[in-house]
Amino acid sequence: xxxxxxxxxxxxxxxxxxxxxxxxxxLGNLVGGLLVAVAVxxxxxxxxxxxxxxxxxxxxxxxxxxxxxxxVTASVHVAWVAVRPGYRPRSAIIAVELRVRTDxxxxxxxxxxxxxxxxxxLDVDRKAGVLYxxxxxxxGTGNLTRSRRRIRDVxxxxxxxxxxxxxxxxxxxxxxxxxxxx
Amino acid sequence: xxxxxVVAAGAxxxxxxxxxxxxxxxxxxxxxxxxVADLLAGGCLLAGAVLSLAAGIGVLRLxxxxxxxxxxxxxxxxxxxxxxxxxxxxxxxxxxxGMLLLVGLFQLATAPVTAQMIGRAAYRSNGVDRELLxxxxxx
Numbered sequence: 001x002x003x004x005x006x007x008x009x010x011x012x013x014x015x016x017x018x019x020x021x022x023x024x025x026x027l028g029n030l031v032g033g034l035l036v037a038v039a040v041x042x043x044x045x046x047x048x049x050x051x052x053x054x055x056x057x058x059x060x061x062x063x064x065x066x067x068x069x070x071x072v073t074a075s076v077h078v079a080w081v082a083v084r085p086g087y088r089p090r091s092a093i094i095a096v097e098l099r100v101r102t103d104x105x106x107x108x109x110x111x112x113x114x115x116x117x118x119x120x121x122l123d124v125d126r127k128a129g130v131l132y133x134x135x136x137x138x139x140g141t142g143n144l145t146r147s148r149r150r151i152r153d154v155x156x157x158x159x160x161x162x163x164x165x166x167x168x169x170x171x172x173x174x175x176x177x178x179x180x181x182x
Numbered sequence: 183x184x185x186x187x188v189v190a191a192g193a194x195x196x197x198x199x200x201x202x203x204x205x206x207x208x209x210x211x212x213x214x215x216x217x218v219a220d221l222l223a224g225g226c227l228l229a230g231a232v233l234s235l236a237a238g239i240g241v242l243r244l245x246x247x248x249x250x251x252x253x254x255x256x257x258x259x260x261x262x263x264x265x266x267x268x269x270x271x272x273x274x275x276x277x278x279x280g281m282l283l284l285v286g287l288f289q290l291a292t293a294p295v296t297a298q299m300i301g302r303a304a305y306r307s308n309g310v311d312r313e314l315l316x317x318x319x320x321x
Contacts, residue, residue, distance in 0.1 A: 020280030075233055075260040078252050082240030088314060089249060093305075095319040114255055114294030120248065121298045122305050123320060132320040134301060134310075136252045144317065 003048060011037040053104075059160040066157060070116040077118065081137055089137040092144055093122060096151050098129045099170045105163060109155050116154060119147060216274075223271035230264030233257040246311040247304040255297045262289050 011034070018033030019025050081089050100106050103126070110121045110131060118136040125132075135147045159167050240253025266282045273279075304310065305320065 020284050023277035023280055071260055075257040079233055079236030079257040082236050082243055082253055088245055090314045090316055092316040093318045093320050111294045114297050115259060120252055120301055122301045134248050138316050
């Protein structure tokens with residue numbers, strides 16, 4: 001019963017959050033948090049999320065460091081375009097086929113992408129695993145190829161950090177063809 | 183319009199706070215541990231305020247709805263995180279730390295979701311400036 005494991009993990013997170021909100025760890029907060037967590041899980045059941053993740057510390061650190069660096073570059077870039085006088089940024093919408101198929105990892109990839117340079121998810125085709133991405137401040141087609149590669153890089157780093165063994169195997173068995181379309 | 187004004191006002195307020203914090207730290211002079219922490223805190227608050235301000239300006243100036251969403255997801259999120267970091271360095275109180283951490287986490291987790299919902303709605307209701315669009319593989 002894998003459902004059990006996920007429920008316990010969710011409850012653990014909620015207890016931790018409850019303690020953080022109160023600002024200190026105590027027996028009372030632990031009990032209160034547990035009561036709240038159980039109530040939430042009983043009264044607001046969520047659709048099952050398959051957790052088939054392996055945490056790989058080194059890859060996770062790599063993902064985090066890169067993410068922070070890209071968040072900074074993205075923010076400065078968008079901020080600069082915003083205040084630059086008389087400049088009108090051009091943009092594009094591209095479809096990128098991903099190799100991730102699990103909902104959780106697809107969601108996490110989309111989350112990370114929304115915070116890195118010039119990309120924003122407009123729509124998701126869950127069945128085909130395709131993300132429709134809005135690219136900000138495009139200058140020519142070379143830029144789009146770069147954006148595609150960057151999106152795949154984010155996906156690869158995420159899978160290396162927390163993907164299931166099967167997903168990591170996909171990375172090597174499905175090298176992605178570089179082309180103007182998909 | 184008012185949204186931008188609110189962001190700008192908030193940023194101006196934070197600028198003042200950051201300036202005061204930094205000035206206070208410098209006035210202390212001797213580079214003690216707390217002095218350094220205060221100085222860093224002032225720097226973070228300033229940087230966060232500038233980014234939030236830029237995000238506000240972006241919301242006012244960028245050409246289409248979808249472009250504006252870029253402004254409220256990136257500079258806005260980083261600005262917020264920097265302000266939280268500055269507060270952490272300034273308060274140095276474990277009880278507040280948990281709350282600040284949670285605010286940051288939820289900001290990171292929810293901003294992209296909001297952005298995607300608004301982005302999709304904007305795309306479907308022509309919030310994208312076709313004139314400025316190079317390719318569209320969603321059409």
